[in-house]
Amino acid sequence: MTMSSTEDMVPASLARPGDVDPVGPGGWWNLRFQDEFDGSSVDGSKWQFRSTAESDWSDEPYGTGNPDSKQMEFDRPENCSVGDGALTITAEPAKIRSQSGHRYRWSSCLITSTGPGGYAFRFGYMEIRAMLPQSPGFWPSFWTWQASDNGHRTETDVFEYFSDNHQQLYHSWHWGEDHGCTHRPAFDPSAGMHVYGADIHESGTDFYVDGQHVCHAEGTPPGPANLVVSNFVYSGVPPAPESSGRMVVDYVRVWQR
Numbered sequence: 001m002t003m004s005s006t007e008d009m010v011p012a013s014l015a016r017p018g019d020v021d022p023v024g025p026g027g028w029w030n031l032r033f034q035d036e037f038d039g040s041s042v043d044g045s046k047w048q049f050r051s052t053a054e055s056d057w058s059d060e061p062y063g064t065g066n067p068d069s070k071q072m073e074f075d076r077p078e079n080c081s082v083g084d085g086a087l088t089i090t091a092e093p094a095k096i097r098s099q100s101g102h103r104y105r106w107s108s109c110l111i112t113s114t115g116p117g118g119y120a121f122r123f124g125y126m127e128i129r130a131m132l133p134q135s136p137g138f139w140p141s142f143w144t145w146q147a148s149d150n151g152h153r154t155e156t157d158v159f160e161y162f163s164d165n166h167q168q169l170y171h172s173w174h175w176g177e178d179h180g181c182t183h184r185p186a187f188d189p190s191a192g193m194h195v196y197g198a199d200i201h202e203s204g205t206d207f208y209v210d211g212q213h214v215c216h217a218e219g220t221p222p223g224p225a226n227l228v229v230s231n232f233v234y235s236g237v238p239p240a241p242e243s244s245g246r247m248v249v250d251y252v253r254v255w256q257r
Helices: none
Strands: 030-035 056-059 062-065 073-075 080-083 086-097 103-108 110-112 124-131 138-146 155-160 169-174 178-183 194-201 204-209 212-217 225-233 245-256
Touching: 073 086, 073 225, 086 110, 086 225, 103 225, 124 138, 124 155, 138 245, 155 194, 155 204, 169 194, 169 204, 169 212, 178 204, 178 212, 225 245
Parallel strands: 073 103
Antiparallel strands: 030 245, 056 062, 062 073, 080 086, 086 103, 086 245, 110 225, 124 194, 124 245, 138 155, 138 225, 155 169, 169 178, 194 204, 204 212
């Protein structure tokens, strides 16, 4: 199934009300995008491996890095694997020199719904079910990034998690300003699968964890954005030299009214 790159161009025939309900806001929703990761590789009709949020683009080797954003890793397709109904993003030691000449000692992977056949939206509810890394030094996130360069930063972080502290999740948006909250879950995000979601609407964004509303941030995004799933290596608290961190994703879904 091929999806449009903007919310206004998604045909009504793609809506599948009642197939899967959100774990979060109630009401009637149209399921517009989903990946259950039931195949044997990342679905190239839904995902690409490079986001414009990353500054160091490379063709040989293929991938991206962003060392100016406290990221230590080079993100490449090889670190994403699909099997047993899940996507696994593994961050691990590596020796990589990007096309720009920057040297990386860690590798990982990100996927984004950008590019031809991709998916973007302005308002809707996005949700992921995932298990996060246990070892310190990793920075998994589920977020959005602007679909076009319109002069406005459009980023919603459904969650950010720094694996040196299993007691905090960060939920925020960045649309010229920064708003959001820090949530202390009653569980360890690395010990099992949990559901993280954000309802982005005209009067703000509501964040959910396992269906529980955890905070609201006021503000309206300036335009449509793509999905991004990533597992960065955090320079603020670097991992032990031989450690690795896995983010395991059961599904990614987006609904719209």
